[in-house]
Amino acid sequence: MKNIITFAGSNSKTSINKALAIYASSLVEGVKTTVLDLNDFELPLYGIDFENENGIPENVHKFLDMLKQTDGIVLSLAEHNGAYSTAFKNLFDWISRVEGKLFFNKPMLLMATSPGGRGGLSVLEIAKGRFPFHDGNIIETFSLPFFGENFKEGKIVNAELDTQLKTAVTQFQKSL
Numbered sequence: 001m002k003n004i005i006t007f008a009g010s011n012s013k014t015s016i017n018k019a020l021a022i023y024a025s026s027l028v029e030g031v032k033t034t035v036l037d038l039n040d041f042e043l044p045l046y047g048i049d050f051e052n053e054n055g056i057p058e059n060v061h062k063f064l065d066m067l068k069q070t071d072g073i074v075l076s077l078a079e080h081n082g083a084y085s086t087a088f089k090n091l092f093d094w095i096s097r098v099e100g101k102l103f104f105n106k107p108m109l110l111m112a113t114s115p116g117g118r119g120g121l122s123v124l125e126i127a128k129g130r131f132p133f134h135d136g137n138i139i140e141t142f143s144l145p146f147f148g149e150n151f152k153e154g155k156i157v158n159a160e161l162d163t164q165l166k167t168a169v170t171q172f173q174k175s176l
């Protein structure tokens with residue numbers, strides 16, 4: 001059986017991106033899903049001085065191992081001021097210090113959601129442009145606008161958007 005990891009680019013305990021990522025991964029059939037939470041991988045703020053003095057924290061290696069061992073990645077990015085959340089960017093920067101690579105060509109379903117009408121499209125575009133430089137293998141992307149209206153009780157309630165996600169999940173599943 002294939003293994004996938006699913007997580008949000010957020011450290012919010014009530015992350016809407018984590019909710020979306022969990023829903024999307026529940027649609028992937030015949031896989032074992034491990035849900036990760038950035039709060040379980042606490043890290044100091046990246047800085048070259050900290051790295052020179054202390055080396056790379058253990059949690060960086062732990063997260064990197066999860067990325068190396070998985071067969072696929074379901075990731076939904078929170079958008080903060082049109083870009084990655086600090087928590088995600090910090091993890092990204094730390095991991096990039098080990099081998100440069102982050103995603104090891106593992107098939108990825110890349111998503112974003114926000115309470116607003118653009119649904120995190122700005123951060124999605126940033127990630128689409130950047131992840132390939134770190135061996136990102138983005139199979140499909142999906143953005144969910146107006147999270148509060150379109151997502152209820154663990155599911156997308158807008159039929160058109162739900163179909164769009166399911167089509168993306170099917171492609172992701174085929175790539176595993």
Ligand SMILES: Cc1cc2nc3c(=O)[nH]c(=O)nc-3n(C[C@H](O)[C@H](O)[C@H](O)COP(=O)(O)O)c2cc1C
Pocket residue numbers: 008009010011012014015016017018077078079080081082083113114115116118119120
């Ligand atoms: C500092 C900050 C900046 C934000 N900037 C944006 C933004 O640029 N675009 C947007 O759609 N939402 C923005 N939001 C709202 C977030 O999309 C919202 O807080 C969302 O819940 C974040 O995802 P999460 O719950 O998975 O952490 C911002 C929120 C914060 C706290």
